[in-house]
Amino acid sequence: MTDSRGATENRARAPLLEFRQARISFMLRAGEANVIPGLSFSLGAGEALGLVGESGCGKSTVALATMRYLGRAGRVTSGSILFEGQDIARMSEDELRRIRGRRIAMVYQDPMSSLNPVKTIGKQLMEVPMIHEGADAAAARALAVRMLEEVKLPDAAGFMDRYPHQLSGGQQQRVVIAMALIARPSLLIMDEPTTGLDVTVEAAVLDLVRELRQRHNSAILFISHNLGTVVRVCDRIGVMYAGEMVEQGTIRQVFANPRHPYTRGLLDCLPTLGRDKHGSPLATIPGQVGSPLSRPPGCSFARRCGSAEEGRCTTAPIPIRPVPGEAGHEAQCVRMAELEAWLRKDGQAGAVPDGAETAPLVEIAGLRKTYRQTHGLFGDTGKTVKALNDVDMFAEAGRTLAIVGESGCGKSTLAKIMSGLVTASEGTARIGPDQIAATAIDQRPQALKRKLQMVFQNPDSTLNPSHSVGYVIGRALRRLKGLGKRSAEDETRRLLDVVKLSGDFAGRKPHQLSGGQKQRVAIARALAGDPEVIIADEPVSALDVSVQAAIINLLNELQGERATTLLFISHDLAVVRYMADHVAVMYLGKVVEFGRAAEVFEPPFHPYTEALLSAAPVPDPDRQGERIILDGALPSATDLPPGCPFASRCPRKVGSICDTTPPPAQRLAHGHRIACHIEADELVSLQQGGAPERQREKHVRPHRAEEHIR
Amino acid sequence: MLRFFGKHALFMVVTLVAVSFLVFALNELSPGDVARKELGAYATQEQVDLLRQRLGLDRPVVVRYVEYLGKLFTGDLGYSQRFKVPVxxxxxxxxxxxxxxxxxxxxxxxxxxxxLGVVAGMREGSVIDRGITMFATLAASVPEFAMGVFLASVFVVWLGVLPGTATLLSQTGGWSIPAQLVLPVAVIVLYDMGYVVSMIRASMVEVMQRPYIRTAVLKGMSFPRVILGHAVRNAMINPVTVIMLQINYLVAGVVVVETVFAYPGFGRMMLEAALFKDIALIEAGALVAVFVCVLTQILSDLAYMALDPRIRA
Incomplete structure (x- = not known):
């Protein structure tokens, strides 16, 4: 340990990783795609640098180039990538192999697919010391177990013999992190390591990364589209646009005084927990990242930049220059000095329009959905899965009801019942006068189908790749409205206009569209029948922040014009805060808190809401509150505890009453209700006191992979 | 495990009974009469009736089916009219x-x-891949009889190093049984392998694009270790069913090869039985073929489970 400190100081002079004018291209049939035109940055030993930017900005290419894993088409055409002084781009395969996994390790976005499905966790972990250190099986095994303990997997030895599919997403990512750190690398590359994980799981994984970073003194190259997660883990941040580092500096420098219009754009378009739709619409960044096949001569962001000046910005390459008075802060903008000071668009929540209470249009009461768990062809395990367990909520006409919760909370089951894909086991759901809980979609009359439409998370998989946009929307118009061919075509054009796409999109196929455009098409299709209610199931979670802002604005505008009622399902609390009039927080098939958005987002909170809020990554270094980390795994939905569903993980659990007695729904002002044994007043005083102390001796339920329900 | 076998055994019995009935009924319905065929066109109707009676063909189908099942259980498969021996x-x-x-x-x-499949698929589009793919396509597209004749003319007629027939009788031209087997095996292997290689290659190509292969490479493993340690087993999961299906073809479908090389095999026997309307033999043969079929099904399920822990549950 003593000499490692000395070594660190030595290395601090020469950076651990340095990109020097690295130019990376992919040779495609269409020509050379120059993804990285000439990138320079450095990363010191033990330092954590976050790379952010929209998709297509070259972040992942930087990560993979550092490992020289660019496929057969990709190469570093000029410049160098120095790691500990050696040029990665010019190493032999053997030298490269000695660095991969040992000096540089990587953690990937999707842990499930990054782990080999047919090998046990243990074998996959043990490989690393066996390859690099020639360790024998016993030594490697001991090391692997120790590593699994270090990433806080309970029963580490037991995990060794499990297969990846037997683990939950969070556990899988812990295994991947253990696998990366097992050889004590000096550089750890993390490519969107928490994307796709639940908020509370993400918070726990990020905490773990911070902790391990301190212990191992590894440098981290942290790639994310989420500014909030970067703030949590990194010291410095680099903003990438079209393969260029347009701005870099310490977290505080960049977040307090962003000098590049793109950085400002990214920060502005984020909904934050303080804002809502009654204030101002979200800022957006128009357009999309240009194709790497052809680059403009000047600033590559100029086409989308509100401050661009014809000539100065568009004729010659822009050099990156230091921001005056801030050491280490650089930006690549010629107008840097002229731009006004940036102000965080905190905005308060706008005033809720008066006389706001309208009659509920959608009302859900006592809704239950129980699945029988089956195993194979004939095997009925006799167990039942309670996906929804006595759910009550309502949405007012022309307003937005947001449903939040983590995976397995039942929010998607609710959407399926509403849309008629499955029918409820018990309880009612109505839209206006129509009861829909027990009616499958094929039994619903046409008029009812028109009333309710869906928008899904992944527009890629919901649009048929062989159908043109015009066909998709036209068919919905013909079937829902009974329009003829000609009038359907006119109406299609009008709908495209409504979602701000030009009429010639009608002739395009989905593969010619960007993610945001696809989602607009999906919304246009949903609007075809002039629905009263639109159910949007995570409609923006697969989109870049700038596109997300545009879609959110669009949904709000449409609601304003058409008085559409929106059931908005999301895991992103900032988006929910921004969009929602009412919020239902769900946990394990129950609504633990329900009320108007303004009230749900202020104390008293249900302890689960509180944990969710504290876990949500906040893109502001000055507002990093203490986080509540939820221990333990989600209880299996097959044997729900008799008491409060959240009791096994609740940091504010009062005692055995939580395990045995279902909590009462405490009714507060404006229909706000919280299902908790703790009195609302007490919750307020507890929660203003900050995060709860973590219980020292916690009764941890036997840890298990989330049950696979087939 | 016990339940697995129980389930499959039950399935097998049900299938066998169903098939035996179907074959039995089909043979009843098809035109032509065993007794007439046996005795030739010049026999009198009286003689034919007499034989029918002796064979018990004048009684109702169901009665004879039940009787047939009963005999099956005692191991009596009937009498082959074509070969004049018990089936x-x-x-x-x-x-x-x-x-x-x-x-x-x-x-x-x-x-x-x-x-071949793994080597071809591990580097898609490489020279080796293209070579193997071409060979596989070529091998699979040449008909068995053409391949048989071609190989025979090279190795038997021209080089004279192998026998042209494989009757399995040791006295045939003094060729040993292994030597007799070479050409039939070569034809079957070439013909069948082209298909299996393509399947494995396709699966391997897919596996090589999976993120866990990237994980393995970026762990610093050498390419051969990545292939053997991470890719091959995953690449075999999908083709395993197809590979097991080849057993069915090999047992009941190699009629052409058996005929070309005068091999006294099951396929050729079935062909002769069908041509001659040797009902007892057809029925027994069909049952055997179905039995093999169900057995390979079980084998491929087992192999599938052995390869892929996700379906073991």
Whole structure:
């Protein structure tokens, strides 16, 4: 340990990783795609640098180039990538192999697919010391177990013999992190390591990364589209646009005084927990990242930049220059000095329009959905899965009801019942006068189908790749409205206009569209029948922040014009805060808190809401509150505890009453209700006191992979 | 595990009963009369009726079916009108011969196709990949009889190093049984392997694009270790069913090869039985073929479970 400190100081002079004018291209049939035109940055030993930017900005290419894993088409055409002084781009395969996994390790976005499905966790972990250190099986095994303990997997030895599919997403990512750190690398590359994980799981994984970073003194190259997660883990941040580092500096420098219009754009378009739709619409960044096949001569962001000046910005390459008075802060903008000071668009929540209470249009009461768990062809395990367990909520006409919760909370089951894909086991759901809980979609009359439409998370998989946009929307118009061919075509054009796409999109196929455009098409299709209610199931979670802002604005505008009622399902609390009039927080098939958005987002909170809020990554270094980390795994939905569903993980659990007695729904002002044994007043005083102390001796339920329900 | 076998055994019995009835009924319905066929066109109707009576063909189908099932259980498969011996005597003999041919062929096909498929698929689009793909396509597209004749003319007629027939009688031209097997096995392997290689290659190409392969490479593993340690087993999951299906073909479908090389096998026997309307033999043969079919199904399920822990549950 003593000499490692000395070594660190030595290395601090020469950076651990340095990109020097690295130019990376992919040779495609269409020509050379120059993804990285000439990138320079450095990363010191033990330092954590976050790379952010929209998709297509070259972040992942930087990560993979550092490992020289660019496929057969990709190469570093000029410049160098120095790691500990050696040029990665010019190493032999053997030298490269000695660095991969040992000096540089990587953690990937999707842990499930990054782990080999047919090998046990243990074998996959043990490989690393066996390859690099020639360790024998016993030594490697001991090391692997120790590593699994270090990433806080309970029963580490037991995990060794499990297969990846037997683990939950969070556990899988812990295994991947253990696998990366097992050889004590000096550089750890993390490519969107928490994307796709639940908020509370993400918070726990990020905490773990911070902790391990301190212990191992590894440098981290942290790639994310989420500014909030970067703030949590990194010291410095680099903003990438079209393969260029347009701005870099310490977290505080960049977040307090962003000098590049793109950085400002990214920060502005984020909904934050303080804002809502009654204030101002979200800022957006128009357009999309240009194709790497052809680059403009000047600033590559100029086409989308509100401050661009014809000539100065568009004729010659822009050099990156230091921001005056801030050491280490650089930006690549010629107008840097002229731009006004940036102000965080905190905005308060706008005033809720008066006389706001309208009659509920959608009302859900006592809704239950129980699945029988089956195993194979004939095997009925006799167990039942309670996906929804006595759910009550309502949405007012022309307003937005947001449903939040983590995976397995039942929010998607609710959407399926509403849309008629499955029918409820018990309880009612109505839209206006129509009861829909027990009616499958094929039994619903046409008029009812028109009333309710869906928008899904992944527009890629919901649009048929062989159908043109015009066909998709036209068919919905013909079937829902009974329009003829000609009038359907006119109406299609009008709908495209409504979602701000030009009429010639009608002739395009989905593969010619960007993610945001696809989602607009999906919304246009949903609007075809002039629905009263639109159910949007995570409609923006697969989109870049700038596109997300545009879609959110669009949904709000449409609601304003058409008085559409929106059931908005999301895991992103900032988006929910921004969009929602009412919020239902769900946990394990129950609504633990329900009320108007303004009230749900202020104390008293249900302890689960509180944990969710504290876990949500906040893109502001000055507002990093203490986080509540939820221990333990989600209880299996097959044997729900008799008491409060959240009791096994609740940091504010009062005692055995939580395990045995279902909590009462405490009714507060404006229909706000919280299902908790703790009195609302007490919750307020507890929660203003900050995060709860973590219980020292916690009764941890036997840890298990989330049950696979087939 | 016990439940797995119980389920499959039940399935097998049900299938066998159903098939036996179907074959029995089909033979009843098809035109032509065994007795007439046996006695020739010049026999009198009286003689035909007499034979029908002796064979018990004048009684209702269902009665005879039940009786047939009963006999099956005592091991009596009936009497072959074509070969004039009890069915049991000929069918097991032929099955043994075919089993030998099938086993040798299968033992060559599987490792060879795995090798070629994996090598081709591990670097998609490489010269090796293109070479193997071309060979596989070519091999699979040349008909068996053409391949048989071609190989025979090279090795038998021209070079004279192998026998042109494989009757399995040791006195045939003094060729040993292994030597007799070479050409039939070669034809079957070439013909069948082209297909299996393509399957394995396609699966391998897909596996090589999976993120866990990237994980393995970026762990610093050498390419051969990545292939052997991470890719091959995953790449075999999908083709395993197809590979097991080859057993069915090898047992009941190699009629052409058996005919070309005068091999006394099961396929050829079935062909002759069908041409001659040797009902007892057809029925027994069909049952055997179905039995093999269900058995390979079980084997492929087992292999599938062995390869992929996700379906073991």
């Amino acid at each position: 049991a005597d000929i069918i097991f003999d032929r099955l043994r011969n075919t089993g030998l041919l099938a086993a040798v062929s299968f033992a060559v096909i599987v490792p060879l196709s795995m090798l």
